[in-house]
Amino acid sequence: MATYLHFAPAIALAVAIGPRTVGWRLTLAGAVFAVLPDADFALVTLGIDRYSGPYGHRGFTHSLGFALALGAFGALWAGPGRGRRLGAAAFLALCTLSHPVLDGLLDRGICNAWLWPFEEARICLDWRPVPMLGVPLFGMERLRRELIWIGIPLVVSSLTAVWLRWGWRRLRTAVPTIPARAKGRTCTSN
Numbered sequence: 001m002a003t004y005l006h007f008a009p010a011i012a013l014a015v016a017i018g019p020r021t022v023g024w025r026l027t028l029a030g031a032v033f034a035v036l037p038d039a040d041f042a043l044v045t046l047g048i049d050r051y052s053g054p055y056g057h058r059g060f061t062h063s064l065g066f067a068l069a070l071g072a073f074g075a076l077w078a079g080p081g082r083g084r085r086l087g088a089a090a091f092l093a094l095c096t097l098s099h100p101v102l103d104g105l106l107d108r109g110i111c112n113a114w115l116w117p118f119e120e121a122r123i124c125l126d127w128r129p130v131p132m133l134g135v136p137l138f139g140m141e142r143l144r145r146e147l148i149w150i151g152i153p154l155v156v157s158s159l160t161a162v163w164l165r166w167g168w169r170r171l172r173t174a175v176p177t178i179p180a181r182a183k184g185r186t187c188t189s190n
């Protein structure tokens with residue numbers, strides 16, 4: 001598991017999309033949802049399946065199905081409006097999904113049951129670039145590596161998205177709109 005920064009993709013995604021679309025309540029919910037898959041440690045401490053079966057660590061809570069289900073569940077509180085609920089569901093599902101993605105990028109630890117409930121097998125990502133082998137689960141070295149490999153890419157990505165949104169807004173305001181009457185004339189002349 002990434003120890004410290006599981007909440008961070010939710011913040012980065014909210015910043016990238018923009019505060020008008022994703023308010024602070026949804027952002028906070030996303031941060032909680034992004035950490036939630038590791039609640040499976042509660043089952044592990046109960047001795048259920050430990051690290052292999054679907055209810056062990058990185059089992060069903062680290063699957064695509066769990067992320068979709070949690071997104072749909074969380075959207076019930078998004079308020080009225082179909083579009084609003086769909087947006088909240090997608091945001092919360094992505095936040096939840098960011099958890100197994102981060103776990104899967106680490107070069108240590110067991111793999112995720114991505115395809116549960118259709119497939120219980122643990123599947124490793126082909127690309128696991130984050131070097132955590134031999135690094136203690138807690139401590140400054142762990143934090144340093146997470147900041148480098150997870151924190152910096154997230155900050156760069158979200159700021160790039162903010163810059164692109166800003167540029168798009170400027171472009172839209174810079175291009176003069178065609179007056180409605182002129183548009184009408186163009187249509188009738190054809």
Ligand SMILES: [Zn+2]
Pocket residue numbers: 001002037038058062099100103
């Ligand atoms: Zn995890």
